[in-house]
Amino acid sequence: MILEINDAKSVFELQDQFSTHYPFLKIDFYAPASLSKKLLPSAEKMSPHQLIKCARNIHNSGRLEVMSWFTVSRLEKEFINKFGLEIKVSKRENGRWVLSPTSCFCSLKEQNDRAFIAASSALPVKKRMRIKEYDCL
DSSP states (O other), X not given: XXXXXXXXXXHHHHHHHHXXXXXXXXXXXXXXXXXXXXXXXXXXXXXXXXXXXXXXXXXXXXXXXXXXXXXHHHHHHHHXXXXXXXXXXXXXXXXXEEEOOTTOOOBHHHHHHHHHHHHHOSXXXXXXXXXXXXXXX
């Protein structure tokens, strides 16, 4: 998949293009660390309606070829190094979006496939319950 990156693109356009290839993964854009202290109280997620130019310090245009074998860590590094964009990847898990760990060595394809299998499972995943100290007696 090739993502065209330029200041005129909205966050939503890039998210939509990414989710077309990885429907059980999503990317969120964050204000750059150097700008977040000036504009935001902490690094906050960018609105899908904001333009990419608001989310980066490097304003060059170009293409980013996202390979299915990229890890989350690799994808995040590509965005920051080439375009100054800080992103986080989330995966669909138990009906909600959960951040994918950058320490995971699974590829984007593997993570998407696993999330698909989990979502397609006929058996619902039980919610974790806290055990009270007297429940075990």
